[in-house]
Each structure stands twice: as C-alpha cells, then as structure tokens.
C-alpha cells in the first residue's frame with residue numbers, strides 16, 4: 001500500500017511529494033513542526049499540539065494556512081488512508097519557497113505545509129519493559145528552545161552521542177543543570193517522592209505529554225515540583241523517566257552508565273505510563 005502524505009492542499013503518495021530546494025525550510029531551517037501520537041487510529045492530546053503549533057508559528061511570524069479543524073481533518077484522513085492504528089502524525093510548516101536564496105523573506109510568500117504519518121508500536125515498545133539508558137551531553141541549542149523549530153542540528157548531534165554510547169536518549173546539560181532530552185522531556189523522582197522537572201521557559205520545549213502527565217501525577221497524589229536539577233541529583237534519584245508524543249512515558253534505568261534506583265524500571269514511571277495510556281485511549 002502506497003503511503004499517503006499531504007502537501008500544500010493535496011493528498012499524494014509520499015514518494016511523489018516534492019518540495020523545492022529553494023524552500024526556506026531546506027535552506028535556512030526556517031520552519032516549525034509538530035509530532036502527535038496516534039493510538040487506536042485516533043489523535044492523542046491533539047488540542048495541546050495544535051496550540052503549541054500555533055504558538056511556534058506566531059513566535060516566528062508565520063500564520064497557519066489552515067484552521068485547527070482543517071488540520072485535524074487532514075490528520076484523520078491521513079490516518080484513514082494509511083490504515084494507521086498506532087504511531088505519529090508529523091506536520092511541518094515552513095516560510096515557503098522564494099525565487100532566490102535570500103535571508104530576508106517577502107511577506108507574501110506562501111508557506112509550505114506538509115503532513116504524513118509514521119507507524120510505530122508505541123504501546124508494545126520493548127523499551128517500556130526494559131527501561132532505557134541515557135547519557136548526558138552539553139546543550140548546544142539556540143536560545144529559543146520553546147519554539148518547535150526544525151533547526152535540529154544540535155539534537156541530531158546529541159542523539160548521535162547517545163547512539164554511539166548505546167543509549168536511547170541524550171539528556172542535555174547547561175550550567176550543570178539538565179534542560180531536557182534531545183527529543184523528550186526529562187523528569188526525576190526524588191528520594192522524598194517528588195516528581196521534579198524543569199519549569200517551562202525559553203530553555204526547553206513545553207512538552208505536551210509532560211503536561212498531560214502532570215495532571216495524572218497530581219490526580220494520583222504525586223508531588224509535582226518544577227525546578228532546575230543537576231546531573232548529580234539525577235544520579236541519586238529514586239527513578240528517572242522521559243516523556244514524549246512518540247514514546248509516552250519511558251522509564252530510565254541508567255544515566256552515564258550509573259544505575260538509577262535498582263537499575264530496573266521504577267514503579268512510578270510504570271504507573272504513569274499505564275494511566276497515560278488509559279487516559280489517551282479514553283480521550284476520543
């Protein structure tokens with residue numbers, strides 16, 4: 001079955017989708033993106049992802065060329081046409097294609113909007129059972145990490161560091177404090193039972209999954225604490241975990257080769273993963 005994408009108004013086979021090399025997304029990484037989970041063929045936390053998309057667009061002076069309802073309709077149609085049960089939708093919006101490479105973009109440029117879907121067994125991911133390893137690496141990103149920019153070179157390099165170390169994710173470190181993962185939010189459970197994560201600011205992407213997990217954690221009587229934490233504190237934590245649309249909640253069992261807790265997935269991470277999945281399933 002041909003995979004179907006959506007590009008600037010048309011559904012078409014992904015293999016036939018064409019974007020000009022003069023597109024500003026390609027030349028300047030002048031664009032933004034969103035990744036939304038799909039579970040049982042339905043979008044998860046869609047409103048939060050759309051709100052973040054609109055915010056990212058606004059922060060770089062772009063307007064969404066379609067409404068939220070139209071976007072969700074496109075995503076649902078892509079899910080239907082691709083027979084997607086579990087995975088993600090990917091959406092990218094760039095400032096568009098100009099006639100010449102020029103740092104300055106004319107206001108009347110038509111933005112490029114591209115969507116497609118990726119299949120992934122998020123629920124059955126073996127990493128949820130085994131837990132994952134994380135390594136730390138300096139945070140080399142720019143100063144507006146709250147914008148979900150397609151300028152991901154620093155994240156790509158960090159992911160390579162993780163891959164080379166046999167780890168699943170890289171935790172990014174700035175001034176001794178963990179900012180977040182290269183493509184996920186970072187949380188630790190302290191010895192006194194608080195779930196600690198960095199407060200939203202320009203330093204991190206406001207994770208939609210993390211926001212949903214916060215509500216669930218508080219409903220389940222966990223203390224939620226937003227503050228900076230160091231790598232040393234993370235190494236001493238009772239548990240560590242990451243959250244993202246493409247992984248939901250994953251337990252972390254080691255950081256830089258040091259076991260976290262007893263080196264096995266922690267009960268709080270497992271519980272939060274379970275309730276997140278239940279809530280996601282009940283959403284639609």
Ligand code: PDD
Nearest residue numbers: 035182183184185205207208209244245
């Ligand atoms: N990454 N922090 C960063 C730097 C991210 O790239 C992501 C998401 C998150 C988690 O955000 P959310 O829970 O809204 O997915 C945090 C996506 C999944 C990606 O780039 O594929």
